[in-house]
Every structure is written in C-alpha cells, then in structure tokens.
Amino acid sequence: MHDLKSIRDNPDAFQAALARRHIANLSELIQNILDADAAFRSQTQEYQALEAKRNANAKEIGAAKRSGADTTLLQKEAVEIKAAFDSVGFDCLTSQETLHDLVHEIPNILDPEVPDGADESANVEQSRIGTIRNYDSPPQQHFELGESLGLMDFATAGKIAGSRFTLLRGDLARLERALGQFMIDLHITEHGYTEVSPPLLVNEATMFGTGQLPKFEEDLFKTTDGRYLIPTAEVPLTNIVAGEILDLAKLPLRFTALTPSFRSEAGSAGRDTRGMLRQHQFWKVEMVSITTPESSADEHERMTRCAETVLERLDLPYRRMLLCAGDTGFAAAKTYDLEVWLPGQGAYREISSCSNCRAFQARRMNARYRPAQSGPKPARPDFVHTLNGSGVAVGRALIAVMETYQNPDGSITIPEILRPYMGGRSLIGRS
Structure with missing residues (x-):
C-alpha cells in the first residue's frame, strides 16, 4: 500500500518511481487515483457539512417543540437534508472503495539498486x-x-x-x-x-x-x-x-x-x-x-x-x-x-x-x-x-x-x- 498524501502531493515523482515496473497504462492509473481521491475528499467535506446541518436542524426542531412553535417547515427541511446526507454518504463510500481498489493494485516502489529489466x-x-x-x-x-x-x-x-x-x-x-x-x-x-x-x-x-x-x-x-x-x-x-x-x-x-x-x-x-x-x-x-x-x-x-x-x-x-x-x-x-x-x-x-x-x-x-x-x-x-x-x-x-x-x-x-x-x-x- 502507498501513502496517498505522497501520491497527491507529487504524482509525477510517484509515476517516475513506478515506471520501471512496466505497469500498463500507468499514467492513466495514477490519474484515476487522483480523480478518485479528489472526489472522495470533496464528498467527505460535503458529507461533514450536511452532518453539521442535520444536527443544527435537529436542535432547531427541538427548540421549536419546546416553545410550542410550528415545526412543519423544519421537518420538511430535515427530510431534504437526510436525503442529501444519505446520497452523499453513498457516493463517498463508493469513491472510497474505488480509491481503495486502485491503490491496492499498485506494486511496491523498487529500491534504486534493483536493476532494470523485463524478466x-x-x-x-x-x-x-x-x-x-x-x-x-x-x-x-x-x-x-x-x-x-x-x-x-x-x-x-x-x-x-x-x-x-x-x-x-x-x-x-x-x-x-x-x-x-x-x-x-x-x-x-x-x-x-x-x-x-x-x-x-x-x-x-x-x-x-x-x-x-x-x-x-x-x-x-x-x-x-x-x-x-x-x-x-x-x-x-x-x-x-x-x-x-x-x-x-x-x-x-x-x-x-x-x-x-x-x-x-x-x-x-x-x-x-x-x-x-x-x-x-x-x-x-x-x-x-x-x-x-x-x-x-x-x-x-x-x-x-x-x-x-x-x-x-x-x-x-x-x-x-x-x-x-x-x-x-x-x-x-x-x-x-x-x-x-x-x-x-x-x-x-x-x-x-x-x-x-x-x-x-x-x-x-x-x-x-x-x-x-x-x-x-x-x-x-x-x-x-x-x-x-x-x-x-x-x-x-x-x-x-x-x-x-x-x-x-x-x-x-x-x-x-x-x-x-x-x-x-x-x-x-x-x-
């Protein structure tokens, strides 16, 4: 397994280090990893924002009920937040699995002393x-x-x-x-x-x-x-x-x-x-x-x-x-x-x-x-x-x-x- 941060921070160096492995479509594979990583990170941020929004909404509903106020709009908003939360959560999990599969198919980086050669x-x-x-x-x-x-x-x-x-x-x-x-x-x-x-x-x-x-x-x-x-x-x-x-x-x-x-x-x-x-x-x-x-x-x-x-x-x-x-x-x-x-x-x-x-x-x-x-x-x-x-x-x-x-x-x-x-x-x- 490889360190995702090092791949993200310097993908060209990572690709160069793996070049001697003769991996088919290596540049495409690394780009797919970067895309999956970016998607996962973006979806994770969205997921966390929706989680915070859901918690805030729940507090508002609780306060409204205690004061006797109408909660109809807040309840409707809660349903919409939950639907978005579940959808983004599914996307986040899918991106994570894709990223996991891509990274774990890549072999170890070779020691510089390893000679070049195909077989x-x-x-x-x-x-x-x-x-x-x-x-x-x-x-x-x-x-x-x-x-x-x-x-x-x-x-x-x-x-x-x-x-x-x-x-x-x-x-x-x-x-x-x-x-x-x-x-x-x-x-x-x-x-x-x-x-x-x-x-x-x-x-x-x-x-x-x-x-x-x-x-x-x-x-x-x-x-x-x-x-x-x-x-x-x-x-x-x-x-x-x-x-x-x-x-x-x-x-x-x-x-x-x-x-x-x-x-x-x-x-x-x-x-x-x-x-x-x-x-x-x-x-x-x-x-x-x-x-x-x-x-x-x-x-x-x-x-x-x-x-x-x-x-x-x-x-x-x-x-x-x-x-x-x-x-x-x-x-x-x-x-x-x-x-x-x-x-x-x-x-x-x-x-x-x-x-x-x-x-x-x-x-x-x-x-x-x-x-x-x-x-x-x-x-x-x-x-x-x-x-x-x-x-x-x-x-x-x-x-x-x-x-x-x-x-x-x-x-x-x-x-x-x-x-x-x-x-x-x-x-x-x-x-």
Whole structure:
C-alpha cells in the first residue's frame, strides 16, 4: 500500500518511481487515483457539512417543540437534508472503495539498486558459492533416483490427490523431515529467530495484509467458509504484528516457522511437470523480520546470509541473484534469490527468495512502532518495515541433496549435517 498524501502531493515523482515496473497504462492509473481521491475528499467535506446541518436542524426542531412553535417547515427541511446526507454518504463510500481498489493494485516502489529489466534474464548474479561436482556418468534427476529407489511415488499421489503432488516413503520421507528439522533448529539456535507454529488457514484480511489479495487470488486455495490455505508462512508470521504499535526496544522481531505451503500454480501449466519442483503442497521454512526503516537494509543482508548458511552447511553449490525490476515480486522493494545447483538438470534453480518489503505490507496491516522520543512529546507512531525469506524450501532442498549426493549405483549419501536426524545413517539405498 502507498501513502496517498505522497501520491497527491507529487504524482509525477510517484509515476517516475513506478515506471520501471512496466505497469500498463500507468499514467492513466495514477490519474484515476487522483480523480478518485479528489472526489472522495470533496464528498467527505460535503458529507461533514450536511452532518453539521442535520444536527443544527435537529436542535432547531427541538427548540421549536419546546416553545410550542410550528415545526412543519423544519421537518420538511430535515427530510431534504437526510436525503442529501444519505446520497452523499453513498457516493463517498463508493469513491472510497474505488480509491481503495486502485491503490491496492499498485506494486511496491523498487529500491534504486534493483536493476532494470523485463524478466529473469536481466537478474544480476552477485556471487557463486561452492564447487560443482563431477560425475563419472550423467547425473540422474531426482525423480529418476526416487522412483528407482522405490521411495518417490507420483502415481499413487496422483490417484489420491491429482497432479503436482508427491508421495514419499521410508528414507526419503525421513530425509525430507530431517531437512526441515535441521533448518528450523539452525535458525532458532544460531540465528536468533523465534519459532512459531501458526495457523495454516487464514482470513481474507490476513491475506490482504501481506499483498496476496486481491491481486493473486487465483494462486490461492480458498475454503467454503472464506478462509485461505497459506501459500507461505510469511502470511501468518508477518500478520502477528497487524494493528499493533510496537515498542522500539523490542525490535527487530524475528520469527521462523516450518509449515506446509499450498499454491494452485495458476499459469504454470507445462512448467516442471515431472518431479516435485513445482507442487501444490510443499514444506518450507520461512523467516520473517519486523524492524525499523533505518535497519531494514542491514536486516535484509542478514536474513539472506541466514538462508545461505543452510546451503553451505549442506555443502550445496548455489548462487545469489539480485532480481531485476520485472522479476521482483508485487510487495517487495528488493529481492535476493538463492539458486541451488541441480546436477540432474544441469542448471541453477531457485531455492530461497529473501525480500525487503519496507513499509508496503505494514501500511496494509497498520503495523507501526513508536520511534525514540526526541522532544518533550512522545514521537508519533511510524510504520515498521517487514522482510521475509525462505530459509529454505524443504522440497527443493531434498531435490538438491538427492541429485548432488547421488552415487553411481543410484544410492544417495546423506550429508553429514543431517545424519543425527537420520539415526546416524550415512546412505539411502534401495528399499
């Protein structure tokens, strides 16, 4: 969400800041916002004037009745005032809804460091970590390994639930669980995050607060009672502070959760149809930070390093990418993607996305803090900055471990860091 006053006071600067987003008919959209804002403000003034007139009329009628005077004309005037009051009130509400819809369709303003570009081809590689292994024979993809081991079953998952679901058995199911446990333990014991077990179903206001609604409703699973399955734990974790005024001394707040995530994958037909790269249901460790505007840039770097540590402890080669304007998400001002190397695909694929949303989500949620007092009066509350990042996607980590640690006979060596979670075992072979 954007500050209407800043749009109203300097619409040209606002348009220039959004130009890199490649929004269709941007100038027309901003003019529509200005028109709706002007109409709403004018109607609000008229509404308030009519309210004052109605109150004055009511007092006159009361005084006339007490004195025994004729109130016929005053009563007639009251009817006319009420009709105008109701009409202007309706117009005011309509303009407010129009303004609300227009403003909340506009994405966040990008950080100046975000490179220009229309799509992922313009993303900028910032670093590359780890050594890509050599294999004696062409490495297999995860689904080939999993099916050969008898531990990854797409046919049964399809029978139970349909496409884009996976059923893991035995050691692969345990390895997936081990990955999630390792990640959450790392973040709470070494990185200072507070573990949260949040609801997996949330209401419309919660989805709106983090920017999933109204723009991305088709990507969500909605229940018959109007709730939504979370597409990421970012949604409930960030909304913990919705409607709050936070104590400066308690910031930053850092939350983490290991939860399932649910996505309809609308628009992804034909992409990654084999295997478990793009699923309707998957496990993910999420990190969320709530902090001050002055510290959010440093917090963004810190959060990204927390995600990188996961991959480094697993000894998985990866690269950090700074997303370009056309690939940066709706609510984000700046995003780093971590892409892990998948030997079976011979390509880097996203495994974590860490974003600084600045005050964009906080305005939608009305999440504020009280800055330090600098004068005789307490400082006015200001909006917090919110950040979120995958720490990391468990299913994709499983894929990366399987493909990276595969052996010529099709077995999978368990990374040393995960062995305590696997009962001390070092190898997954045929069941």
